[in-house]
Amino acid sequence: MRYYDKLIFELSKPGRTGYSLPASKYPELQLPASLSRETPADLPQVSEVDVVRHYTNLSQMNFGVDTGFYPLGSCTMKYNPKINEEVAAMSGFNSLHPLQPESSIQGALEVYYETEKALATITGLDRFTFQPCAGAHGELTGLMIMRQYHISRGDLKRTKVIVPDSAHGTNPASAAVCGLEVIVVKSKENGLVDVEDLKPLLNDEIAGIMMTNPNTLGLFEREIGEIAALVHECGALLYYDGANFNPLLGRVRPGDMGFDIMHLNLHKTFSTPHGGGGPGSGPVGIKEKLLPHIPVPYVAKNEDGTFSIVKNSADSAGTVSGFLGNFGVILRALSYILMLGKQNILMAGPLATLSANYIKESLKDCYKLPIDTVCKHEFVFDGLINDGADKTEDGHGATTLDVAKRILDYGFHAPTIYFPLLFHQALMIEPTETESKETLDEFIDAMRKIAAEAAEDPALLKSAPHNAPIKRPDDTTAARQPILKYKDSK
Numbered sequence: 401m402r403y404y405d406k407l408i409f410e411l412s413k414p415g416r417t418g419y420s421l422p423a424s425k426y427p428e429l430q431l432p433a434s435l436s437r438e439t440p441a442d443l444p445q446v447s448e449v450d451v452v453r454h455y456t457n458l459s460q461m462n463f464g465v466d467t468g469f470y471p472l473g474s475c476t477m478k479y480n481p482k483i484n485e486e487v488a489a490m491s492g493f494n495s496l497h498p499l500q501p502e503s504s505i506q507g508a509l510e511v512y513y514e515t516e517k518a519l520a521t522i523t524g525l526d527r528f529t530f531q532p533c534a535g536a537h538g539e540l541t542g543l544m545i546m547r548q549y550h551i552s553r554g555d556l557k558r559t560k561v562i563v564p565d566s567a568h569g570t571n572p573a574s575a576a577v578c579g580l581e582v583i584v585v586k587s588k589e590n591g592l593v594d595v596e597d598l599k600p601l602l603n604d605e606i607a608g609i610m611m612t613n614p615n616t617l618g619l620f621e622r623e624i625g626e627i628a629a630l631v632h633e634c635g636a637l638l639y640y641d642g643a644n645f646n647p648l649l650g651r652v653r654p655g656d657m658g659f660d661i662m663h664l665n666l667h668k669t670f671s672t673p674h675g676g677g678g679p680g681s682g683p684v685g686i687k688e689k690l691l692p693h694i695p696v697p698y699v700a701k702n703e704d705g706t707f708s709i710v711k712n713s714a715d716s717a718g719t720v721s722g723f724l725g726n727f728g729v730i731l732r733a734l735s736y737i738l739m740l741g742k743q744n745i746l747m748a749g750p751l752a753t754l755s756a757n758y759i760k761e762s763l764k765d766c767y768k769l770p771i772d773t774v775c776k777h778e779f780v781f782d783g784l785i786n787d788g789a790d791k792t793e794d795g796h797g798a799t800t801l802d803v804a805k806r807i808l809d810y811g812f813h814a815p816t817i818y819f820p821l822l823f824h825q826a827l828m829i830e831p832t833e834t835e836s837k838e839t840l841d842e843f844i845d846a847m848r849k850i851a852a853e854a855a856e857d858p859a860l861l862k863s864a865p866h867n868a869p870i871k872r873p874d875d876t877t878a879a880r881q882p883i884l885k886y887k888d889s890k
Protein backbone atom coordinates (compact mmCIF):
# COMPACT_ATOMS: atom_id res chain seq x y z
CA MET A 401 0.00 0.00 0.00
CA ARG A 402 1.25 3.50 -0.77
CA TYR A 403 0.80 6.21 1.80
CA TYR A 404 0.40 9.81 0.90
CA ASP A 405 2.23 12.07 3.27
CA LYS A 406 1.74 15.19 1.14
CA LEU A 407 -1.12 17.62 1.62
CA ILE A 408 -3.13 18.65 -1.41
CA PHE A 409 -1.52 22.10 -1.07
CA GLU A 410 1.91 20.53 -1.42
CA LEU A 411 0.89 18.89 -4.70
CA SER A 412 0.06 22.30 -6.12
CA LYS A 413 1.86 23.52 -9.30
CA PRO A 414 1.18 27.04 -10.57
CA GLY A 415 -1.22 27.02 -13.51
CA ARG A 416 -2.30 23.40 -13.17
CA THR A 417 -6.06 23.03 -13.10
CA GLY A 418 -8.78 20.40 -12.91
CA TYR A 419 -11.70 22.22 -14.52
CA SER A 420 -12.61 24.37 -17.47
CA LEU A 421 -15.56 26.71 -17.76
CA PRO A 422 -16.92 28.41 -20.87
CA ALA A 423 -16.07 32.07 -21.22
CA SER A 424 -18.51 34.36 -19.41
CA LYS A 425 -21.36 35.65 -21.53
CA TYR A 426 -21.45 38.78 -19.42
CA PRO A 427 -17.84 39.98 -19.13
CA GLU A 428 -19.06 43.45 -18.19
CA LEU A 429 -20.58 42.12 -14.95
CA GLN A 430 -17.84 42.15 -12.31
CA LEU A 431 -18.12 41.81 -8.53
CA PRO A 432 -17.89 45.22 -6.84
CA ALA A 433 -14.38 45.86 -5.58
CA SER A 434 -15.71 46.15 -2.02
CA LEU A 435 -16.78 42.47 -2.15
CA SER A 436 -13.62 41.16 -3.80
CA ARG A 437 -10.49 39.83 -2.15
CA GLU A 438 -7.42 42.02 -2.27
CA THR A 439 -5.23 39.04 -3.07
CA PRO A 440 -6.45 35.80 -4.66
CA ALA A 441 -7.18 32.90 -2.24
CA ASP A 442 -4.24 30.52 -1.91
CA LEU A 443 -5.96 27.42 -3.25
CA PRO A 444 -4.15 24.31 -4.44
CA GLN A 445 -3.62 24.22 -8.20
CA VAL A 446 -4.00 20.58 -9.14
CA SER A 447 -5.33 18.46 -11.98
CA GLU A 448 -8.38 16.22 -11.77
CA VAL A 449 -6.31 13.07 -11.51
CA ASP A 450 -4.24 14.61 -8.67
CA VAL A 451 -7.42 15.29 -6.74
CA VAL A 452 -8.99 11.90 -7.38
CA ARG A 453 -5.85 9.95 -6.44
CA HIS A 454 -5.13 12.09 -3.41
CA TYR A 455 -8.56 11.67 -1.82
CA THR A 456 -9.05 8.06 -2.88
CA ASN A 457 -5.73 7.17 -1.26
CA LEU A 458 -6.57 9.09 1.88
CA SER A 459 -9.89 7.26 2.11
CA GLN A 460 -8.03 3.96 1.93
CA MET A 461 -5.83 4.86 4.88
CA ASN A 462 -8.91 4.79 7.06
CA PHE A 463 -9.88 1.74 9.07
CA GLY A 464 -13.54 1.03 9.68
CA VAL A 465 -16.04 -1.74 10.27
CA ASP A 466 -16.45 -1.89 6.50
CA THR A 467 -12.74 -2.69 6.04
CA GLY A 468 -11.96 -5.08 8.87
CA PHE A 469 -12.52 -6.60 12.31
CA TYR A 470 -12.78 -3.95 15.02
CA PRO A 471 -12.83 -5.59 18.48
CA LEU A 472 -12.80 -2.31 20.42
CA GLY A 473 -14.16 -3.19 23.87
CA SER A 474 -16.99 -1.06 25.27
CA CYS A 475 -17.59 0.40 21.79
CA THR A 476 -19.72 -2.31 20.10
CA MET A 477 -18.29 -1.86 16.62
CA LYS A 478 -20.91 -4.06 15.00
CA TYR A 479 -21.56 -4.00 11.28
CA ASN A 480 -23.85 -1.18 10.14
CA PRO A 481 -26.35 -2.69 7.68
CA LYS A 482 -26.59 -0.72 4.42
CA ILE A 483 -30.38 -0.85 4.41
CA ASN A 484 -30.20 1.72 7.24
CA GLU A 485 -28.38 4.09 4.89
CA GLU A 486 -30.98 3.61 2.17
CA VAL A 487 -33.80 4.44 4.55
CA ALA A 488 -31.99 7.50 5.90
CA ALA A 489 -31.29 8.72 2.36
CA MET A 490 -34.97 8.71 1.29
CA SER A 491 -35.73 12.19 0.04
CA GLY A 492 -38.92 12.43 2.10
CA PHE A 493 -36.70 12.20 5.16
CA ASN A 494 -33.41 13.82 4.23
CA SER A 495 -34.93 16.97 2.71
CA LEU A 496 -36.83 17.93 5.87
CA HIS A 497 -36.18 21.18 7.68
CA PRO A 498 -36.58 21.36 11.46
CA LEU A 499 -38.61 24.55 11.22
CA GLN A 500 -41.27 23.11 8.88
CA PRO A 501 -44.85 23.27 10.19
CA GLU A 502 -45.88 20.20 12.21
CA SER A 503 -48.59 19.31 9.72
CA SER A 504 -45.94 18.77 7.02
CA ILE A 505 -43.65 16.49 9.11
CA GLN A 506 -46.13 14.03 10.56
CA GLY A 507 -44.20 11.08 9.12
CA ALA A 508 -40.96 12.19 10.77
CA LEU A 509 -42.72 12.73 14.10
CA GLU A 510 -44.17 9.25 13.78
CA VAL A 511 -40.59 7.92 13.38
CA TYR A 512 -39.70 9.49 16.75
CA TYR A 513 -42.84 8.11 18.29
CA GLU A 514 -42.37 4.59 16.94
CA THR A 515 -38.68 4.52 17.91
CA GLU A 516 -39.62 5.67 21.41
CA LYS A 517 -42.20 2.89 21.67
CA ALA A 518 -39.68 0.28 20.48
CA LEU A 519 -37.00 1.44 22.93
CA ALA A 520 -39.54 1.53 25.78
CA THR A 521 -40.55 -2.06 25.00
CA ILE A 522 -36.92 -3.19 24.84
CA THR A 523 -35.81 -1.46 28.05
CA GLY A 524 -38.87 -1.46 30.32
CA LEU A 525 -38.66 2.33 30.71
CA ASP A 526 -41.75 4.40 29.92
CA ARG A 527 -40.64 7.42 27.91
CA PHE A 528 -37.57 8.49 25.92
CA THR A 529 -36.04 11.80 24.92
CA PHE A 530 -33.97 11.86 21.74
CA GLN A 531 -32.29 15.19 22.38
CA PRO A 532 -28.89 13.90 23.55
CA CYS A 533 -26.41 13.46 20.69
CA ALA A 534 -23.99 11.02 22.37
CA GLY A 535 -23.80 8.56 25.24
CA ALA A 536 -22.04 11.00 27.55
CA HIS A 537 -24.55 13.67 26.55
CA GLY A 538 -27.30 11.22 27.57
CA GLU A 539 -25.62 10.69 30.94
CA LEU A 540 -25.56 14.42 31.56
CA THR A 541 -29.23 14.70 30.50
CA GLY A 542 -30.24 11.79 32.73
CA LEU A 543 -28.44 13.33 35.70
CA MET A 544 -30.13 16.69 35.01
CA ILE A 545 -33.48 14.87 35.15
CA MET A 546 -32.40 13.17 38.39
CA ARG A 547 -31.38 16.49 39.93
CA GLN A 548 -34.61 18.19 38.79
CA TYR A 549 -36.62 15.37 40.39
CA HIS A 550 -35.01 15.99 43.78
CA ILE A 551 -35.21 19.78 43.45
CA SER A 552 -38.92 19.65 42.55
CA ARG A 553 -39.54 17.69 45.74
CA GLY A 554 -37.66 20.27 47.78
CA ASP A 555 -35.02 17.62 48.55
CA LEU A 556 -32.09 19.99 48.07
CA LYS A 557 -29.42 18.10 50.02
CA ARG A 558 -29.01 15.40 47.37
CA THR A 559 -25.90 16.52 45.53
CA LYS A 560 -23.80 13.33 45.45
CA VAL A 561 -23.73 10.49 42.94
CA ILE A 562 -22.27 7.04 43.57
CA VAL A 563 -20.21 5.54 40.74
CA PRO A 564 -18.49 2.12 40.83
CA ASP A 565 -14.71 2.03 40.32
CA SER A 566 -15.25 -0.09 37.19
CA ALA A 567 -17.41 2.61 35.52
CA HIS A 568 -16.79 4.09 32.09
CA GLY A 569 -14.83 7.35 32.49
CA THR A 570 -17.74 9.37 31.15
CA ASN A 571 -19.86 8.51 34.24
CA PRO A 572 -17.88 10.49 36.84
CA ALA A 573 -17.17 13.16 34.20
CA SER A 574 -20.89 13.65 33.44
CA ALA A 575 -21.70 13.82 37.17
CA ALA A 576 -19.05 16.48 37.64
CA VAL A 577 -20.30 18.49 34.64
CA CYS A 578 -23.80 18.31 36.18
CA GLY A 579 -22.42 19.86 39.38
CA LEU A 580 -22.77 16.66 41.40
CA GLU A 581 -20.09 15.25 43.69
CA VAL A 582 -18.79 11.79 42.78
CA ILE A 583 -18.50 9.08 45.46
CA VAL A 584 -16.74 5.87 44.36
CA VAL A 585 -18.01 2.44 45.40
CA LYS A 586 -15.48 -0.39 45.18
CA SER A 587 -15.65 -3.63 43.27
CA LYS A 588 -14.93 -6.99 44.84
CA GLU A 589 -12.22 -9.42 43.65
CA ASN A 590 -14.78 -11.01 41.33
CA GLY A 591 -15.32 -7.67 39.54
CA LEU A 592 -18.83 -6.98 40.90
CA VAL A 593 -19.96 -4.00 43.01
CA ASP A 594 -19.31 -4.61 46.71
CA VAL A 595 -22.73 -4.25 48.36
CA GLU A 596 -21.11 -4.11 51.82
CA ASP A 597 -19.01 -1.15 50.64
CA LEU A 598 -22.13 0.49 49.19
CA LYS A 599 -24.35 0.34 52.31
CA PRO A 600 -22.50 2.92 54.45
CA LEU A 601 -22.36 5.34 51.46
CA LEU A 602 -26.15 5.60 51.23
CA ASN A 603 -27.70 8.56 53.02
CA ASP A 604 -29.97 11.57 52.45
CA GLU A 605 -27.29 13.41 50.45
CA ILE A 606 -27.19 10.80 47.68
CA ALA A 607 -29.05 11.79 44.50
CA GLY A 608 -28.48 8.45 42.81
CA ILE A 609 -26.14 5.68 41.66
CA MET A 610 -24.87 5.18 38.11
CA MET A 611 -24.39 1.57 37.06
CA THR A 612 -23.51 -0.40 33.96
CA ASN A 613 -24.88 -3.93 33.77
CA PRO A 614 -23.21 -6.01 32.51
CA ASN A 615 -20.41 -3.82 33.81
CA THR A 616 -17.33 -2.79 31.82
CA LEU A 617 -15.68 -6.12 32.67
CA GLY A 618 -18.52 -7.82 30.81
CA LEU A 619 -19.92 -9.22 34.07
CA PHE A 620 -23.57 -9.19 35.08
CA GLU A 621 -24.17 -7.48 38.44
CA ARG A 622 -26.15 -10.30 40.02
CA GLU A 623 -26.98 -8.36 43.17
CA ILE A 624 -28.75 -5.60 41.25
CA GLY A 625 -32.10 -6.42 42.94
CA GLU A 626 -30.67 -5.83 46.40
CA ILE A 627 -28.73 -2.74 45.23
CA ALA A 628 -31.92 -1.24 43.71
CA ALA A 629 -33.87 -1.83 46.93
CA LEU A 630 -31.14 -0.22 49.07
CA VAL A 631 -30.80 2.82 46.79
CA HIS A 632 -34.56 3.41 46.57
CA GLU A 633 -34.91 2.96 50.33
CA CYS A 634 -32.55 5.90 50.88
CA GLY A 635 -34.62 8.08 48.53
CA ALA A 636 -32.14 8.06 45.63
CA LEU A 637 -32.61 7.03 41.98
CA LEU A 638 -30.83 4.42 39.84
CA TYR A 639 -29.20 5.45 36.57
CA TYR A 640 -28.36 2.78 34.00
CA ASP A 641 -25.52 3.30 31.54
CA GLY A 642 -26.92 1.39 28.57
CA ALA A 643 -24.28 2.42 26.04
CA ASN A 644 -23.42 -1.25 25.54
CA PHE A 645 -26.88 -2.73 25.77
CA ASN A 646 -26.09 -5.41 23.18
CA PRO A 647 -25.82 -8.46 25.49
CA LEU A 648 -29.24 -7.89 27.07
CA LEU A 649 -31.17 -6.80 23.98
CA GLY A 650 -34.66 -8.29 24.28
CA ARG A 651 -33.62 -10.52 27.20
CA VAL A 652 -33.41 -8.39 30.33
CA ARG A 653 -34.90 -4.94 30.91
CA PRO A 654 -33.29 -2.22 33.05
CA GLY A 655 -36.80 -1.03 33.97
CA ASP A 656 -37.45 -4.44 35.55
CA MET A 657 -34.09 -4.39 37.35
CA GLY A 658 -35.18 -1.27 39.21
CA PHE A 659 -33.56 1.46 37.14
CA ASP A 660 -35.38 4.82 36.90
CA ILE A 661 -33.30 6.51 34.19
CA MET A 662 -31.01 5.19 31.47
CA HIS A 663 -29.35 6.09 28.22
CA LEU A 664 -28.76 3.97 25.15
CA ASN A 665 -26.17 4.55 22.47
CA LEU A 666 -27.98 4.11 19.17
CA HIS A 667 -24.48 4.36 17.66
CA LYS A 668 -23.42 1.12 19.32
CA THR A 669 -26.21 -1.28 20.15
CA PHE A 670 -28.51 -0.17 17.34
CA SER A 671 -25.94 -0.35 14.55
CA THR A 672 -25.66 3.30 13.54
CA PRO A 673 -22.16 4.27 12.40
CA HIS A 674 -19.74 5.73 14.92
CA GLY A 675 -16.14 6.55 15.56
CA GLY A 676 -14.55 9.74 14.36
CA GLY A 677 -16.81 12.10 16.22
CA GLY A 678 -20.42 11.67 15.23
CA PRO A 679 -23.23 12.36 14.62
CA GLY A 680 -24.51 10.05 17.36
CA SER A 681 -27.57 9.63 19.50
CA GLY A 682 -27.86 8.87 23.21
CA PRO A 683 -31.61 8.74 23.94
CA VAL A 684 -32.55 8.83 27.61
CA GLY A 685 -35.33 6.66 28.99
CA ILE A 686 -37.23 7.39 32.19
CA LYS A 687 -39.94 5.94 34.38
CA GLU A 688 -43.34 7.64 34.09
CA LYS A 689 -42.94 9.50 37.41
CA LEU A 690 -40.06 11.49 35.89
CA LEU A 691 -42.02 12.63 32.82
CA PRO A 692 -42.53 16.19 34.16
CA HIS A 693 -38.72 16.59 34.02
CA ILE A 694 -38.11 15.28 30.49
CA PRO A 695 -36.24 17.77 28.26
CA VAL A 696 -38.26 19.83 25.80
CA PRO A 697 -39.09 19.72 22.95
CA TYR A 698 -40.40 16.15 22.61
CA VAL A 699 -42.95 14.38 20.41
CA ALA A 700 -46.42 13.49 21.70
CA LYS A 701 -49.28 11.60 20.06
CA ASN A 702 -52.62 13.37 20.07
CA GLU A 703 -55.97 11.71 20.67
CA ASP A 704 -56.88 12.05 17.00
CA GLY A 705 -53.78 10.06 15.99
CA THR A 706 -51.72 13.04 14.79
CA PHE A 707 -48.39 14.01 16.34
CA SER A 708 -47.23 17.28 17.81
CA ILE A 709 -44.13 18.73 19.39
CA VAL A 710 -44.37 19.65 23.08
CA LYS A 711 -42.22 22.77 23.46
CA ASN A 712 -42.80 23.85 27.05
CA SER A 713 -43.05 22.03 30.35
CA ALA A 714 -42.81 23.95 33.63
CA ASP A 715 -40.74 21.39 35.52
CA SER A 716 -38.53 20.20 32.64
CA ALA A 717 -34.83 19.60 33.27
CA GLY A 718 -34.22 21.90 30.29
CA THR A 719 -33.07 21.63 26.70
CA VAL A 720 -29.80 19.93 25.80
CA SER A 721 -29.65 20.30 22.02
CA GLY A 722 -31.32 22.03 19.11
CA PHE A 723 -34.69 20.58 18.04
CA LEU A 724 -35.38 16.87 18.52
CA GLY A 725 -31.92 15.28 18.21
CA ASN A 726 -30.05 13.64 15.33
CA PHE A 727 -32.95 12.49 13.17
CA GLY A 728 -30.86 10.56 10.62
CA VAL A 729 -29.35 8.43 13.37
CA ILE A 730 -32.74 7.70 14.95
CA LEU A 731 -34.07 6.68 11.54
CA ARG A 732 -31.19 4.23 11.05
CA ALA A 733 -31.81 2.71 14.48
CA LEU A 734 -35.50 2.24 13.78
CA SER A 735 -34.63 0.65 10.44
CA TYR A 736 -32.31 -1.77 12.28
CA ILE A 737 -34.93 -2.66 14.91
CA LEU A 738 -37.66 -3.26 12.32
CA MET A 739 -35.34 -5.16 10.00
CA LEU A 740 -34.36 -7.61 12.76
CA GLY A 741 -37.77 -7.83 14.35
CA LYS A 742 -38.54 -9.39 17.72
CA GLN A 743 -37.13 -12.84 17.00
CA ASN A 744 -33.79 -11.82 15.53
CA ILE A 745 -33.11 -9.03 17.99
CA LEU A 746 -33.17 -11.73 20.67
CA MET A 747 -30.17 -13.38 18.98
CA ALA A 748 -27.81 -10.38 19.11
CA GLY A 749 -26.90 -10.83 22.79
CA PRO A 750 -26.33 -14.60 22.78
CA LEU A 751 -24.21 -14.45 19.60
CA ALA A 752 -22.14 -11.52 20.89
CA THR A 753 -21.67 -13.43 24.16
CA LEU A 754 -20.68 -16.63 22.36
CA SER A 755 -18.12 -14.78 20.22
CA ALA A 756 -16.56 -13.09 23.28
CA ASN A 757 -16.31 -16.35 25.22
CA TYR A 758 -14.87 -18.16 22.20
CA ILE A 759 -12.04 -15.63 21.88
CA LYS A 760 -11.45 -15.58 25.64
CA GLU A 761 -11.16 -19.36 25.91
CA SER A 762 -8.98 -19.58 22.79
CA LEU A 763 -6.43 -17.07 24.09
CA LYS A 764 -6.34 -17.48 27.85
CA ASP A 765 -3.25 -19.73 27.74
CA CYS A 766 -1.29 -16.78 26.17
CA TYR A 767 -2.87 -13.75 27.85
CA LYS A 768 -3.54 -13.24 31.58
CA LEU A 769 -7.22 -13.59 32.40
CA PRO A 770 -7.73 -11.95 35.81
CA ILE A 771 -11.40 -12.93 36.11
CA ASP A 772 -11.82 -16.40 34.68
CA THR A 773 -15.55 -16.83 34.35
CA VAL A 774 -18.21 -16.85 31.65
CA CYS A 775 -18.42 -13.28 30.34
CA LYS A 776 -21.16 -11.43 28.48
CA HIS A 777 -20.37 -9.46 25.30
CA GLU A 778 -16.80 -8.54 26.24
CA PHE A 779 -13.95 -9.43 28.58
CA VAL A 780 -10.62 -8.09 29.79
CA PHE A 781 -7.12 -9.60 29.62
CA ASP A 782 -4.37 -8.20 31.81
CA GLY A 783 -1.45 -8.33 29.37
CA LEU A 784 0.71 -11.19 28.09
CA ILE A 785 1.56 -14.26 30.18
CA ASN A 786 5.06 -14.38 28.68
CA ASP A 787 6.08 -10.82 27.77
CA GLY A 788 9.65 -11.77 26.84
CA ALA A 789 11.14 -9.60 29.62
CA ASP A 790 14.09 -12.00 29.98
CA LYS A 791 15.07 -11.21 26.37
CA THR A 792 15.40 -7.46 26.89
CA GLU A 793 18.34 -5.57 28.36
CA ASP A 794 16.24 -3.39 30.66
CA GLY A 795 14.02 -6.26 31.83
CA HIS A 796 10.86 -4.62 30.42
CA GLY A 797 8.91 -7.00 28.25
CA ALA A 798 6.18 -6.32 25.71
CA THR A 799 3.24 -4.39 27.11
CA THR A 800 -0.42 -4.17 26.19
CA LEU A 801 0.39 -1.08 24.11
CA ASP A 802 2.94 -3.14 22.15
CA VAL A 803 0.37 -5.89 21.50
CA ALA A 804 -2.16 -3.27 20.36
CA LYS A 805 0.39 -1.73 17.97
CA ARG A 806 1.47 -5.10 16.59
CA ILE A 807 -2.09 -6.27 15.85
CA LEU A 808 -2.34 -3.39 13.34
CA ASP A 809 0.33 -5.12 11.27
CA TYR A 810 -2.00 -8.10 11.01
CA GLY A 811 -4.80 -5.93 9.60
CA PHE A 812 -7.04 -5.70 12.65
CA HIS A 813 -8.14 -2.72 14.69
CA ALA A 814 -6.70 -2.85 18.20
CA PRO A 815 -8.85 -3.76 21.21
CA THR A 816 -9.49 -1.11 23.88
CA ILE A 817 -6.39 -0.78 26.07
CA TYR A 818 -5.67 0.39 29.62
CA PHE A 819 -9.38 0.51 30.38
CA PRO A 820 -11.03 -0.34 32.75
CA LEU A 821 -8.53 0.99 35.24
CA LEU A 822 -8.83 -2.01 37.58
CA PHE A 823 -5.89 -3.76 35.86
CA HIS A 824 -2.51 -2.39 34.83
CA GLN A 825 -2.33 -3.98 31.37
CA ALA A 826 -6.02 -4.10 30.46
CA LEU A 827 -6.81 -5.35 26.95
CA MET A 828 -10.56 -5.26 26.44
CA ILE A 829 -12.06 -7.29 23.61
CA GLU A 830 -15.60 -7.05 22.23
CA PRO A 831 -16.16 -8.95 18.99
CA THR A 832 -19.95 -8.32 18.58
CA GLU A 833 -22.44 -10.71 16.97
CA THR A 834 -21.81 -9.66 13.38
CA GLU A 835 -18.47 -11.47 12.86
CA SER A 836 -18.16 -14.92 11.31
CA LYS A 837 -16.28 -17.74 13.03
CA GLU A 838 -13.62 -17.46 10.28
CA THR A 839 -12.94 -13.84 11.22
CA LEU A 840 -12.76 -14.70 14.92
CA ASP A 841 -10.34 -17.53 14.10
CA GLU A 842 -8.10 -15.20 12.06
CA PHE A 843 -8.00 -12.76 14.97
CA ILE A 844 -7.25 -15.54 17.49
CA ASP A 845 -4.49 -16.78 15.20
CA ALA A 846 -2.91 -13.31 14.97
CA MET A 847 -3.11 -12.77 18.73
CA ARG A 848 -1.44 -16.16 19.32
CA LYS A 849 1.32 -15.30 16.83
CA ILE A 850 1.89 -12.01 18.65
CA ALA A 851 2.15 -13.82 21.99
CA ALA A 852 4.77 -16.13 20.46
CA GLU A 853 6.63 -13.15 18.97
CA ALA A 854 6.66 -11.43 22.37
CA ALA A 855 8.21 -14.46 24.04
CA GLU A 856 10.87 -14.78 21.31
CA ASP A 857 11.63 -11.23 20.27
CA PRO A 858 9.80 -8.51 22.27
CA ALA A 859 11.71 -5.82 20.31
CA LEU A 860 9.59 -6.72 17.28
CA LEU A 861 6.48 -5.67 19.20
CA LYS A 862 8.09 -2.63 20.75
CA SER A 863 8.88 -1.19 17.32
CA ALA A 864 5.44 -1.99 15.86
CA PRO A 865 3.47 -1.07 13.84
CA HIS A 866 5.81 -1.78 10.95
CA ASN A 867 3.48 -0.93 8.08
CA ALA A 868 1.14 1.81 9.28
CA PRO A 869 1.45 5.43 8.09
CA ILE A 870 1.58 6.77 11.65
CA LYS A 871 3.42 4.69 14.21
CA ARG A 872 3.42 5.92 17.78
CA PRO A 873 2.21 9.48 18.25
CA ASP A 874 2.17 10.96 21.74
CA ASP A 875 -1.49 10.19 22.56
CA THR A 876 -2.02 13.17 24.83
CA THR A 877 -0.58 15.72 22.44
CA ALA A 878 -2.40 14.14 19.50
CA ALA A 879 -5.72 14.40 21.37
CA ARG A 880 -5.25 17.83 22.94
CA GLN A 881 -3.29 19.69 20.30
CA PRO A 882 -4.35 18.15 17.00
CA ILE A 883 -3.04 19.97 13.95
CA LEU A 884 -6.14 20.33 11.81
CA LYS A 885 -5.22 23.30 9.65
CA TYR A 886 -2.79 23.62 6.82
CA LYS A 887 0.03 25.96 7.74
CA ASP A 888 1.64 27.64 4.80
CA SER A 889 5.34 27.09 5.16
CA LYS A 890 6.17 29.76 2.53
Ligand SMILES: *Cc1c(COP(=O)(O)O)cnc(C)c1O
Pocket residue numbers: 474475534535536537568570612616641643644665680682
Ligand atom coordinates in the same frame (compact mmCIF):
# COMPACT_ATOMS: atom_id res chain seq x y z
C1 LIG B 1 -19.31 4.50 24.76
C2 LIG B 1 -19.73 4.56 26.18
C3 LIG B 1 -20.18 5.76 26.74
C4 LIG B 1 -20.11 7.11 26.03
O1 LIG B 1 -20.73 7.18 24.81
P1 LIG B 1 -20.33 8.37 23.77
O2 LIG B 1 -21.34 8.31 22.70
O3 LIG B 1 -18.95 8.06 23.31
O4 LIG B 1 -20.38 9.66 24.53
C5 LIG B 1 -20.64 5.72 28.05
N1 LIG B 1 -20.62 4.58 28.76
C6 LIG B 1 -20.20 3.41 28.26
C7 LIG B 1 -20.23 2.16 29.09
C8 LIG B 1 -19.73 3.35 26.94
O5 LIG B 1 -19.27 2.21 26.43
